[in-house]
Amino acid sequence: MLFDSxxxxxxxxxxxxxxxxxxxxxxxxxxxxxATLRVSPLPSLRFxxxxxxNTIRNTPLLLVLxxxxxxxxxxxxxxxxxxWLAVIALxxxxxxxxxxxxxxxxNAVPTGQAEAARSVGMTFGxxxxxxxxxxxxxxxxxxxxxILIALTKNTSIVAAFGVVEATALFDDLARDNPDVIWxxxxxxxxxxxxxxxxxxxxxxxxxxxxVVLR
Amino acid sequence: xxxxLYDVPGPRGRRRGIVGTVLGTVLVLAVLGLVLRQFxxxxxxxxxxxxxxxxPGIQRLLLRGAGATLTAAxxxxxxxxxLGVLLAAGRLSDHAALRVPVTLFVEFFRxxxxxxxxxxxxxxxxxxxxxxxxxVLALALYNGSVLSExxxxxxxAVPRGQSEAGYAVGMRKTQVMRAILVPQARRIMLPAIVSQxxxxxxxxxxxxxxxxxxGGHEELLRAGQLIYNNHGNIVPTIIVIAxxxxxxxxxxxxxxxxxxxxxxRTGKATPADLTTALVAANxxxx
Numbered sequence: 034m035l036f037d038s039x040x041x042x043x044x045x046x047x048x049x050x051x052x053x054x055x056x057x058x059x060x061x062x063x064x065x066x067x068a069t070l071r072v073s074p075l076p077s078l079r080f081x082x083x084x085x086x087n088t089i090r091n092t093p094l095l096l097v098l099x100x101x102x103x104x105x106x107x108x109x110x111x112x113x114x115x116x117w118l119a120v121i122a123l124x125x126x127x128x129x130x131x132x133x134x135x136x137x138x139x140n141a142v143p144t145g146q147a148e149a150a151r152s153v154g155m156t157f158g159x160x161x162x163x164x165x166x167x168x169x170x171x172x173x174x175x176x177x178x179x180i181l182i183a184l185t186k187n188t189s190i191v192a193a194f195g196v197v198e199a200t201a202l203f204d205d206l207a208r209d210n211p212d213v214i215w216x217x218x219x220x221x222x223x224x225x226x227x228x229x230x231x232x233x234x235x236x237x238x239x240x241x242x243x244v245v246l247r
Numbered sequence: 248x249x250x251x252l253y254d255v256p257g258p259r260g261r262r263r264g265i266v267g268t269v270l271g272t273v274l275v276l277a278v279l280g281l282v283l284r285q286f287x288x289x290x291x292x293x294x295x296x297x298x299x300x301x302x303p304g305i306q307r308l309l310l311r312g313a314g315a316t317l318t319a320a321x322x323x324x325x326x327x328x329x330l331g332v333l334l335a336a337g338r339l340s341d342h343a344a345l346r347v348p349v350t351l352f353v354e355f356f357r358x359x360x361x362x363x364x365x366x367x368x369x370x371x372x373x374x375x376x377x378x379x380x381x382x383v384l385a386l387a388l389y390n391g392s393v394l395s396e397x398x399x400x401x402x403x404a405v406p407r408g409q410s411e412a413g414y415a416v417g418m419r420k421t422q423v424m425r426a427i428l429v430p431q432a433r434r435i436m437l438p439a440i441v442s443q444x445x446x447x448x449x450x451x452x453x454x455x456x457x458x459x460x461x462g463g464h465e466e467l468l469r470a471g472q473l474i475y476n477n478h479g480n481i482v483p484t485i486i487v488i489a490x491x492x493x494x495x496x497x498x499x500x501x502x503x504x505x506x507x508x509x510x511x512r513t514g515k516a517t518p519a520d521l522t523t524a525l526v527a528a529n530x531x532x533x
Binding site for chain 1: 264267270271272275289291355362366370445449450452453482
């Protein structure tokens with residue numbers, strides 16, 4: 034039975050990886066923008082960034098997914114299928130954590146760096162883009178890896194909304210074949226563990242490559 | 248830090264700053280306005296969508312839903328803390344025969360999605376432990392593993408001289424642990440533990456998938472489903488439920504940062520140690 038469903042499982046994990054990959058890129062972009070808001074000189078932008086982060090951080094992902102999948106089509110006249118609505122929710126949710134990781138990275142760059150950049154006449158934008166952010170990205174490599182791992186695990190929640198991926202397949206297959214539930218669970222769990230270990234490995238490599246000793 | 252990114256503005260800079268603040272505020276308000284207008288245009292602000300929430304019956308339904316959610320979270324945490332202590336003790340053991348299996352156990356439960364675990368326990372053992380039991384068991388196993396990592400990081404964050412001093416005066420490992428490391432680590436990791444409680448409270452929402460009830464009361468999201476099935480007001484319902492979750496979690500988050508402020512004021516733990524402990528747990532805070 035397990036071997037028969039192997040192609041199906043592979044497809045499920047492919048969907049998991051697709052959800053993770055697309056959402057990760059989008060979350061990185063949105064998160065960087067939010068982090069810029071949070072360190073900006075304009076109080077209203079700082080406030081908007083903080084409000085976004087605090088709202089998202091205190092809302093369960095399931096509820097964010099319910100909002101984009103059930104409620105969003107009622108508000109704006111767009112017709113995406115559940116996969117893309119789930120991607121929106123995952124990106125919007127993960128972006129808040131990316132923003133916080135980047136912000137703590139920015140705060141970890143020694144103030145002398147920003148002061149030096151300011152004293153040679155760089156503007157706020159130049160200081161941020163040329164001096165502070167490149168260094169901040171280095172210190173946030175480990176937390177970003179953690180967020181990516183969490184995102185991989187979080188994609189499982191879309192199973193509650195009929196998007197087919199690895200956890201949804203477990204639900205289907207285990208209901209139909211209760212006698213092999215252990216094998217299914219261990220098999221799918223191992224699939225996730227492989228992905229998590231791969232991400233952790235890649236990020237450890239990147240971390241060694243870019244680490245700055247202070 | 249962010250204040251170093253720009254100069255303290257002079258007179259012209261201040262004028263520019265005022266203009267910028269006004270522009271920024273206008274921008275934020277404009278985005279907010281666009282969102283609200285879209286809500287209005289799609290008819291989400293119609294009175295009959297919102298009046299159901301004034302009904303005492305529906306308020307009671309939501310309140311009991313919040314109660315069920317809180318009960319599930321509290322039960323899981325109460326089970327997870329002793330499990331976490333045991334697992335942390337196992338991982339800190341000098342005997343590989345104990346340390347290796349415990350490490351595998353912890354890493355396994357931290358690496359798999361919580362929903363997969365909930366579904367497995369529900370589909371495999373749901374007949375014995377029930378829906379609520381399945382959710383609580385899964386949450387306890389997962390959070391026990393996460394908490395054990397927090398405990399371990401907290402112990403590791405205590406400066407090494409502390410345990411060395413203990414050994415130097417002839418204490419055994421258990422004595423060093425109980426008399427020196429744990430009391431200091433407790434203060435360091437308290438904020439991380441409370442933050443994990445926020446995560447647990449959020450994670451109980453996954454119980455929606457197996458629709459558990461407590462004393463016949465639906466949890467918060469199922470309660471919401473009952474409401475919008477009756478009134479067709481899905482958008483307002485999601486907003487109200489999100490508001491309830493945000494209120495509960497903000498209270499807990501505020502408590503966590505209060506603890507953090509207090510411990511960094513009176514405690515001897517350095518901020519760097521605190522962050523080490525918190526960053527170690529970071530992956531599970533998302």
